[in-house]
Amino acid sequence: MLYQDQFYYLGLIVLMPLIGALINGIIGAKLPRKFVDVIACGSILMSFFFSLISIKALVENATHVKNAEGVVETVYGHLSYTAYHWIYAGDFGVDLAFMLDPLTSLLLLLITGVGFLIHLYSVGYMADDPSKWRYFSYLNLFCFAMLLLVLGKNMLVTFIGWEGVGLCSYLLIGFWYTDDEKAAAGQKAFIVNRVGDFAFLVGMFILYYETQTLDYIQLKEFATNAALIQQIAPVAWLIVLFMFIGCTGKSAQIPLYVWLPDAMAGPTPVSALIHAATMVTSGVFLLSRLNWLVTISYEVMAVIAWVGALTAFFAATIAITQNDIKKVLAYSTVSQLGYMFLAVGVGSFTAAVFHLMTHAFFKALMFLGSGSVIHAMHHEQDMRKMGGLKKYMPVTSKTFLVGCLAISGFPLFSGFFSKDAILWGALSNTHVLGVVGAQEQIGDITVMRGEPSAVAQILTTKPLELISAGGPVDVNWLVQITSWGTFILAVITAGMTAFYMFRLYFMTFEGECRADEHTKAHLHESPVSMTIPLTVLAVLSLLGGLTGWPHFIVHGLHFPPEGFGLFFEHWFSELFQVTNDYRILTRFGAHAYGWEAVATVSGLIAGLSGIGLSWYMYMKNPEIPGLIQERIKALHGFVQQKYKVDEFYGFVFVKGSIKSGEGMTFFDKYILDGVLVNGAAALMATAGRILRHLQSGNVQRYATYITLGVVLALVALMLRM
Amino acid sequence: MFEPTLTHYLILAAITFCIGVFGVMVRRNAITLFMCVELMLNSVNLTFITFSKYRVDMDGHIFGFFVMAVAAAEAAVGLAIILHLFRHKRSVDVERADALQL
Structure with missing residues (x-):
């Protein structure tokens, strides 16, 4: 029986697609085409089986608790596996660790199950492509990154997966890179995603600053402990907002959705796996993972x-x-x-x-x-x-x-x-915070619904029992x-x-x-x-x-x-x-x-x-x-051209950054290079030209300088006295 | 009878020192220059001995001997350098020994 916190199957789930990607990526070009197919599909299938084994263990590990009303509730808890201690510096510590809980189980089955079907489909779809090995290598790498994302026990591991799937998305959208339009679509996806990733990072920094941990299990303490939740409640909105902006990038929401329609330039199975089933839903996954924080x-x-x-x-x-x-x-x-x-x-x-x-x-x-x-x-x-x-x-x-x-x-x-x-x-x-007009007696304290300060009491005393069950609320x-x-x-x-x-x-x-x-x-x-x-x-x-x-x-x-x-x-x-x-x-x-x-x-x-x-x-x-279409030609055209959002972004952000780049060039060329860099050099050269005359090579003149110096020093000394 | 005091000795030493310094700054002939340096050393020696007598201890005397010994060594090295300078330039004019300038 495996220990609950060293359940190494989780590591194997992640490892399989990585091995597949490495084999196909390094020696795939020289392998027979059939062999490439077998390695790519086989590695995902292995992951699928390991996922099934892990989920079975999760269900077997569940405990059944009888709650106050006598109804049996199943508590699944989680399985975890720490691969190694990754970053330790001062108080900061992050492990490369994986975790399996009900949410991860579902995504595991989707990624490996649907992923396997799409790999199988690709065997037929990409049959004639000369660089099929490259395709399968990327696709396996994508599965690896996506599995990291959902299995990560802390936010940093999730973030690596988050960046990894973005990279693979870029590689696969621009898979037929000889076509300029497709290569550009890949770059667009990558750049737009970077905007979101930046917000994700900022959100993560704030979260760490407030909680001193990135581990999901420890973070969840902040939702269930009255003292801790009061600590995080004032900044929760900021963290969630940044996380959400991160999600708008990866999950193609307004205003960062523009990359997804262009991403269709990639092979169709890629659109199915990455841009429909798995990667684009990672934003939903992330917010669900942090649901306790979103809710505050x-x-x-x-x-x-x-x-x-x-x-x-x-x-x-x-x-x-x-x-x-x-x-x-x-x-x-x-x-x-x-x-x-x-x-x-x-x-x-x-x-x-x-x-x-x-x-x-x-x-x-x-x-x-x-x-x-x-x-x-x-x-x-x-x-x-x-x-x-x-x-x-x-x-x-x-x-x-x-x-x-x-x-x-x-x-x-x-x-x-x-x-x-x-x-x-x-x-x-x-x-709970939006309910108005109800006053509650919580212990010795009377709180007004909707007051943030009530958060802690509400959470620890179950609002279900407090808002009288039944009637509608305002x-x-x-x-x-x-x-x-x-x-x-x-x-x-x-x-x-x-x-x-x-x-x-x-x-x-x-x-x-x-x-x-x-x-x-x-x-x-x-x-x-x-x-x-x-x-x-x-x-x-x-x-x-x-x-x-x-x-x-x-x-x-x-x-x-x-x-x-x-x-x-x-x-x-x-x-x-x-x-x-x-x-x-x-x-x-x-x-x-x-x-x-x-x-x-x-x-x-x-x-x-x-x-x-x-x-x-x-x-x-x-x-x-x-x-x-004839009757509402103008409107139809406007909508068909996607509300001209791409043109708008092109004008504001692309043109804007080119223009500001030109402004920066001027600043760099004339202020930084011109005044500061060349100016400092010119100052030194001029000073040198003037001062070189002091050094004549004449010993007597040097002696004179020394004498004058001594005299000056003596005069200064005497004046001070 | 005129009895010289500490001040007289020090003034004499200062005058001698200034003559030496002035000579080093203005004379061109390396030998003269050298003699001016000796003059400065001797004026310092005079100061040492004066203070030694004035304070009635032997430290100044010892320093005086040291200076004389160093001056002798310096004379040997300095004269050798001047000799070589003359062999190179056919002159002992220090104005012409300015090869070290930029």
Whole structure:
């Protein structure tokens, strides 16, 4: 039996992809192509198995505790492994250490599981590429970095992974670097990400300054200990804000989302793995990891919620107008990530992570499906030249349809459950600090709800018992506006999502084929190594949501049984305990099943009407889109050009930095070099020219100087006396 | 009968020293220069002996002997240098020995 704190399988999980990357990267060019495939896929598969073993151990290590109400709660705790003592200087100490807890388990399965499927798919997709070994080396390296990110036991290890995935993203976007446009897209991604990474670093510095530790387990003490939480509460908002800015870079939120659509320049499996399933969700992961800290600062939560909702909305409007199949999916990803941040912002971390999982399934599926189409169409990505592919590519079209239904929130598909959870989270948004008008007696102290000073008492005495269970509560204007505003935006976005996804489906797979004769003659279904991942992901997209049913169904209909229907929530309940303490009571009361049904039904109606409208416009009357486009030409053009954000950034930041660079050049050339550097040299030269005459080589003159010096010294001495 | 006091000896030594210094600064002939240096050394010697007598201890005498010994050594080295200077330049004019300037 392995010790709980030296569970070395965690190290092996990380090590496997690194070994794969090194073998393929160093000698891959000389290896047979089959061997490269086997090493790349095999290393990820090994990681997957080690992950399963580790998660099994985590479950076996769990303890079952009976709480005050007599309900048995499962406490999973964590497994950890310290590889070595890394940096020790004075009071500062960081280990290279890994940790496995319920949140990490989920991401492990996504990275290694979905990652393996995408590696398998790549074998077929990249079959003809001459530098396939380089591709697989990067892809394995990416998995290594991503595993570091999620397995890190302290923030510094996470940060290495965070930078590592950024690097691999850059390498893979610019994989076909001979194309200038693609190389530029890679650089753009890297530079925009650096902006976010800088904020991440600053946030980490402040956090360390306040807490003197970067270890997640020790940090969590700050959430549960009354004395410690008062220490961190005043600056929590600053840390969370910086962390969130970091996340907007990596997870493509306003204002740093601009790199993700361009990132589609990389090979399609890369888009599926990095820019849909794993890397871009690392921001959601990070905030969930620090959920106790996010929860303390509810003003920043409102910011996060709004940024998420607006990102979701605007990205969806852009997605409607795009004609490039991958661009639609890219903006859809930005939009769905916005949903996740909305969930984080309203405190529904479970919903955020739930959507993270289902999105990884259906978006990876759709990216791989689009890759399959692009493969068949000889690298044609314009949907206007597709159509009717259903009869040529049955597996791709069917699995793609599953993905579309899932993202649209069609009942019983995975997206339905996760999107509902987010909608309900937004609608029921509340926060202990945001609740107004209630005075509480906590021990001997009377505190007003909403006072930051009450944080410690509230946390240590469980607000659930304090806000009398049942009745609705009043929340302050910030929470109120955030709640309604983001909910309405999210519902509209749900409708638009269904619309553009089915627009994509109808334009690509239904109707007449608009491809030229040459392409048409070569249309074919993709090889088995590509259709197997599609099928598996389709099954996951279909069934993946069944672990998180809405409460009103589970509690109201008593079906499915709670252990299964709310499995996801229970799996994370310990992790998000602090957050749940803050907002366990919705503002509609404890058992507001009616309101929850409202959220579900409005999401459902929005989704179905989106699908219906799309069918009406692109299947029944295909001339309508053109007419509408004609009618609102200016607006359509503006949206199609992505609100000219790229141009704006280009003008303000790129041009701006060039201009300021020119200003700096002037300063450098004339002030620094001219006045200071050359000036100092000129001063010395002039002084030397004048003073050289003193040194004549004449001994007598030297003697005279000495005499004069002595006389002067004597005179000075005498004057002092 | 005129009895010289401490002040008289010191003034004499100072005058001799100044003559030496002045000679070192203005004369061109290396031999003369050398003699002026000797003059300065001897004026210092005179001061030593004067104070020695005045304070009635022997330290000044000992210093005087030291100076004389060093002056003798210096004379030997200095004259050798002047001899070499003459062999090089065919002159003992110190103005012409200015090869060390920039």
